[in-house]
Amino acid sequence: MIVDREPGHDALARAAELLRRAVRRRQPVAALTGAGISAESGVPTFRGSGGLWHGFRPEELATPAAFARDPQRVWEWYHWRRGLVLAAEPNPGHRALAVLEERLQDAFTLITQNVDGLHQRAGSRRVVELHGNLLEARCTRCGRVEPLAPEASGIPNCPACGAMQRPNVVWFGEPLPGAAWARARQAAATASVFLVIGTSAVVYPAAGLVEVAAAAGAGVIEINPEETPVSDLADSVLRQPAGEALPALLREAGIVPG
Numbered sequence: 001m002i003v004d005r006e007p008g009h010d011a012l013a014r015a016a017e018l019l020r021r022a023v024r025r026r027q028p029v030a031a032l033t034g035a036g037i038s039a040e041s042g043v044p045t046f047r048g049s050g051g052l053w054h055g056f057r058p059e060e061l062a063t064p065a066a067f068a069r070d071p072q073r074v075w076e077w078y079h080w081r082r083g084l085v086l087a088a089e090p091n092p093g094h095r096a097l098a099v100l101e102e103r104l105q106d107a108f109t110l111i112t113q114n115v116d117g118l119h120q121r122a123g124s125r126r127v128v129e130l131h132g133n134l135l136e137a138r139c140t141r142c143g144r145v146e147p148l149a150p151e152a153s154g155i156p157n158c159p160a161c162g163a164m165q166r167p168n169v170v171w172f173g174e175p176l177p178g179a180a181w182a183r184a185r186q187a188a189a190t191a192s193v194f195l196v197i198g199t200s201a202v203v204y205p206a207a208g209l210v211e212v213a214a215a216a217g218a219g220v221i222e223i224n225p226e227e228t229p230v231s232d233l234a235d236s237v238l239r240q241p242a243g244e245a246l247p248a249l250l251r252e253a254g255i256v257p258g
Ligand SMILES: [Zn+2]
Pocket: 139, 140, 141, 142, 143, 144, 158, 159, 160, 161, 162, 163
C-alpha cells in the first residue's frame, strides 16, 4: 500500500481514492470520532483538558466516588454541560458523516467517544456511543435509560422504580458499555476504510480500535489538525478540522457533487 502522510492535495486524493473504492465495492467503512469534531461546534472538551467548573476538575466530578459523595453537585455539572450541548449545533463534519451513512447504509458504522448527541442531531441514525450520552439518565437500581427533558434539574428519579438516576455516561474508572464496545471492535476488524476524526486517540481502549483496523488491513484516514499517537498508522493524514476535511473528502470521492 502506498503511504502518503504528507498534508495537502495528495493526501486528500489518496483518502478519496480509498473511500471511493470502498463505496463502489460496498465494502464496510467505519469512523471513530472524538472531542475535536464537537469542539468545532463550540462544545468544550473536558476529558484531560483540565477545564474547571466551580473550582472542580472533571476528574473530581466524573467518577462513581464523586457521585456517591455528592450526587446533587455531579448532576448540576451535567445539567450545565447539557445546556451547553443543546445550545450548540452540528457542524459540516457531523453532517458529512450523516451523508456517508445515508449512502452506505449498513456498510457504515459511526463510533463516537462524544456524549453530546450532535451526530444524531446531524442525522446519523446508527451511532455506537462508547462513552454514553449526557442527554440521557440511567436508573441506579433497575438500569433503565431515559431521555432527560431539556428543563430537567436537580437529581432526577426513575419513572419505573423511583430510584435515583445518574447521567448515562461512562465515568473515569468505569468499563465501556459491553455491547457498544463489541460493535465497535467488530466494525474496526472488518472495515476496509477506517476514519479517525478529531480524537487524540490516547484514551484506551478506544484508541486500540485504530490498531485493530490497521492490523486487519483497513485503509486508515486520519483527520486531525494535530499529530496524534496513531498518525503513524494512517495511510492518509488530513491536517484540517473535520468541518473542512470531511466535506472536501466526500466531494473529492464523488459522494456529494463537487
Ligand atoms: Zn429504575
